[in-house]
Structures are given as structure tokens and as C-alpha cells.
Amino acid sequence: MAxxxxxxxxxxxxxxxxxxxxxxxxxxxxxxxxxxxxxxxxEQAGVPLGATTYHFATKDDLIQAALQRAVDRYAAYLAxxxxxxxxxxxxxxxxxxxDALMGCFGPQRDQQVMEFELYLAALRRPALRxxxxxxxxxxxxxxxxxxxxxxxxxAAVATNGLTLRGLAGTTPPTRAEVEDILRRILTPNPNxxxxxxxxxxxxxxxxPEVPA
Numbered sequence: 001m002a003x004x005x006x007x008x009x010x011x012x013x014x015x016x017x018x019x020x021x022x023x024x025x026x027x028x029x030x031x032x033x034x035x036x037x038x039x040x041x042x043e044q045a046g047v048p049l050g051a052t053t054y055h056f057a058t059k060d061d062l063i064q065a066a067l068q069r070a071v072d073r074y075a076a077y078l079a080x081x082x083x084x085x086x087x088x089x090x091x092x093x094x095x096x097x098x099d100a101l102m103g104c105f106g107p108q109r110d111q112q113v114m115e116f117e118l119y120l121a122a123l124r125r126p127a128l129r130x131x132x133x134x135x136x137x138x139x140x141x142x143x144x145x146x147x148x149x150x151x152x153x154x155a156a157v158a159t160n161g162l163t164l165r166g167l168a169g170t171t172p173p174t175r176a177e178v179e180d181i182l183r184r185i186l187t188p189n190p191n192x193x194x195x196x197x198x199x200x201x202x203x204x205x206x207x208p209e210v211p212a
Contacts, residue, residue, distance in 0.1 A: 020062075020065075036059060038062070094187070
């Protein structure tokens, strides 16, 4: 009879796309990008195979959606991180960034591996590179409230490299090693003269007068 039984859930394209994208991340986390297929994603999402191919025609489309999701998640995380820490000294920033990196090699390792696989997929997929660029850009923007632009860029590139090394290498860097590297980048060296003083100490050669 009409009205009996559970109501059929109304089809929502946005929800379906989100389900498929979430499933794509899970498949990559379990099998790597090499093991990513539409069929595996459909099984993980609990949807018909045709639903995945309808919304994402190719494997690259699945990868792009998952990469964009990872970038959006990272942007939200950094925005919240900065909002909770309006002011930090270089030493505080060093310690907190080290905390974040060490977490990548511990409880968050599986997610970090999955996100780096997505990031590195841009090596052979030029269409992904503008999205992959956002990881570094977001990191730089998050550091700008605390340091100058060049230092922010240097620290962002360093943390990216340290994370990749820790995930792909035999042994992740120690906390002391990470702190030493970040402290060197984020803390001005007191033994170096300031740019103004250095310029003043230089011997400026005199231009010889031209005979009349």
C-alpha cells in the first residue's frame, strides 16, 4: 500500500558526488592510485558503477576531485589554525610547526600518504598542477601573519620536503632534527649583520674623476 515502508531517499547529485569523492580517497588510501578504478570506488561508495562513470568519466576526473577535496580540507584546517593563534614568536612557531609535522608521521600518516599520492599525481597530469600549487600557496599564506614573505615561502617549501622525506624514507626525521631545521629558517641569526649595517660596512669604490 502507498505510504507503507521506508520512503525512498531523494536523489541528490551533490550528495552523490561527495559520496563518490570520499570513496575515491578511501580507495587510494587502501590501494594507492594504481589501484584506483571506477568499480572499486562504486563498491566503496555503495553506488552503481554507472553512477561513478556518469559523474566522473575518467580515472583522472576521480583523482582531480579527490585532490580538490584534500586542498579544501587543508585550507579549512589552516584557517582555523591561524585564527586560534593570532600572535606567535619565532620559537613558538617552530615548536607548533614541529608538532604538526611529527603528527604526519604518527596518527595522521595514512591520510598524509593518501594526500601526497594525490599531490604527486600532478607530476604526470598537468591539469592537476594548479590545484597542487594551492598546497604551497596555502602554507605560505598561513605563515605570513608571523614572518616575512621570503621566510614564509622558505618554511613552506621546507615543511613540504620534510613531510615527503618522512613519509617516503626508511625513517622519519626526529623531532630534534625538524626543530633545528625550522628554527634556522624562522629565527634570525644574531651573528649576521642587518642588511643596513652590512651595506654601511662595505667599501664603496670611488669613481675616478674624468679629466676636463
